[in-house]
Amino acid sequence: xxxxxxxxxxxxAAVVLFAVGFTTLLLHRNLLKxxxxxxxxxxxxxxxxxxxxYIAGRKPPIITxxxxxxSAYVNPLPAGLVLTGIVVSVSVTxxxxxxxxxxxxxxxxxxxxxxxxxxxxxxxxxx
Amino acid sequence: xxxxxxxxxxxxxxTWDAGSFDLTEAIDPDPPVPVTEYDLRAExxxxxxxxxxxxxxxxxxIYPWLAAILAAVLVTILLSAVxxxxxxxAAENPPHNEVMERYVARGLAETGxxxxxxxxxxxxxxxxxxxxxxxxxxxxxxxxxLLLSASGGRDEPPSVRRIMEGDPILRNxxxxxxxxxxxxxxxxxxxxxxxxxxxxxxxxxxxxxxxLYVIAFGFEPMEKLIxxxxxxxxITAALCFYxxxxxxxxFCGANHLETIFQNGTPGAILSAGLILPLNxxxxxxxxxxxxxxxxxxxxxxx
Numbered sequence: 427x428x429x430x431x432x433x434x435x436x437x438x439a440a441v442v443l444f445a446v447g448f449t450t451l452l453l454h455r456n457l458l459k460x461x462x463x464x465x466x467x468x469x470x471x472x473x474x475x476x477x478x479x480y481i482a483g484r485k486p487p488i489i490t491x492x493x494x495x496x497s498a499y500v501n502p503l504p505a506g507l508v509l510t511g512i513v514v515s516v517s518v519t520x521x522x523x524x525x526x527x528x529x530x531x532x533x534x535x536x537x538x539x540x541x542x543x544x545x546x547x548x549x550x551x552x553x
Numbered sequence: 554x555x556x557x558x559x560x561x562x563x564x565x566x567x568t569w570d571a572g573s574f575d576l577t578e579a580i581d582p583d584p585p586v587p588v589t590e591y592d593l594r595a596e597x598x599x600x601x602x603x604x605x606x607x608x609x610x611x612x613x614x615i616y617p618w619l620a621a622i623l624a625a626v627l628v629t630i631l632l633s634a635v636x637x638x639x640x641x642x643a644a645e646n647p648p649h650n651e652v653m654e655r656y657v658a659r660g661l662a663e664t665g666x667x668x669x670x671x672x673x674x675x676x677x678x679x680x681x682x683x684x685x686x687x688x689x690x691x692x693x694x695x696x697x698x699l700l701l702s703a704s705g706g707r708d709e710p711p712s713v714r715r716i717m718e719g720d721p722i723l724r725n726x727x728x729x730x731x732x733x734x735x736x737x738x739x740x741x742x743x744x745x746x747x748x749x750x751x752x753x754x755x756x757x758x759x760x761x762x763x764x765l766y767v768i769a770f771g772f773e774p775m776e777k778l779i780x781x782x783x784x785x786x787x788i789t790a791a792l793c794f795y796x797x798x799x800x801x802x803x804f805c806g807a808n809h810l811e812t813i814f815q816n817g818t819p820g821a822i823l824s825a826g827l828i829l830p831l832n833x834x835x836x837x838x839x840x841x842x843x844x845x846x847x848x849x850x851x852x853x854x855x
Contacts, residue, residue: 427636434641441631445624452620481649482642487669488748489661496654497644499669503653506674506681509753513685513839517692520846524699527850539613 436477444470457526457536461519468515472508479504665825666746675751675828675835679799682831686838690792693842700849720769727769734762742836746825752835759836760843767844772852779844781855788841791834798834802827 431438447470450463479501487502526536533541639646656673666672674682742755767775779787818824848855 430636431632434635434638436641437635437638438632441628441635444631445628448627449620449624452624453617477641478646478648480642481644481646484644486749487657489657489667489669490748492661494658494661496657499657501649501653502656502660502669502673504648505670506678509670509674509751510681510685513753514688517688520696521692521699523850524696528699 436480437474440470440474440477443467443473446470455538457529457538460538461522461526464522465515465519468511472511475504475508475511664828666828667825668746668748668751671746671751671828671832672825675745675831676802676826679802679831682835683795683799686792686795686835689838689842690788693788693845696846696849697855700853723769727765731762731766731769734765735759738762738836738840742832743829745832746828752832753839755832756836756839757843759840760847763840763844764847767847767851772848779841779855784841784845784855788838788845791837791841795831795834795838798827798831 444467447463447466447468450466451460452463454460454463481500484500485498487499487505489499529541530536533544535541656677657669660666660669660672660677664672664676666676738755738759738761740755741750741758742752745751745755763775763779823829845855
């Protein structure tokens, strides 16, 4: 089993990175740190995707010498998919940060528990 | 009613010289003005003391353990999945099928792009990239909506940034670095079909250069280059060009009709058909969006 894990060490690293991001997301009450955790999870997904496209001993798919033999290059497709993912994660991060700014302007804190308590109080007041 | 300033600051205001105050005020920006009635009441009970709420305290006690167990279970599942993966880096792995062979073998002849990844994302799968640009555009619009109404015309820049603006080290460094960064960004955009690079990477570099300039010299000089109107028109024009060009190329190119965009000699700067103009459009969108994000977060408008 250890042998197999060592052979697949890059996907294992991606899993570990994903776990780091996931625990950051869960254990921190600060909204900014939660967003950082989500970004680490994004990075883990990219690492996993790019590792799927790697073929040992081959060159990147940039054809400078006119050699179009597919057995000379790594897979170009995961790189394109990761590019898409990066742009989406940038957009999502910006959106989350904007929502965090709005929350901070309303409650003057980034602590999720305090925001929860204040929101609960507000609802009780409405009743 | 205005919320009381923090006791620390007011205490110091009473006892210290007025002259020694610039730094303190600069580090501690004006306390936010309360917007709801709730804020006034929250002052009587500081939020930290209110964490005595029984429900939250009980939840807090078991939550870390639950989270740790959940993370451990997740890692175990993922690792057992990794055990079933084919060996890393082997040429016979399932992702390396006829799609990849086709892209590499015919990509140079069909798209004219030396960089196969550029050929894939901006020619074979250009609709995907078009959707991606629209995601970026939608996110920028959403951030604009959220922060415009939030700031309520907060034009005065935060004090921390005012210190940074006058900083001679930052200014002189920016004077040297910004032109190089911008030039490199343009190079990466224009080089997208010839080597590593492209609209997304180059646009991010350009946006970073613009942000560095704004941090060092303030928004006023930048207004001459990128005002709100230039931002909106630039992004919309680039997106419209992208959509139109891709409709055209899918209609003409995919049906093997003659297009006015020839592939040219692979390796020349003016080659690869539509990829170069599309890279420029994408780079424009990304650079403007990056700068727009910074501007909206920093001062609530573009």
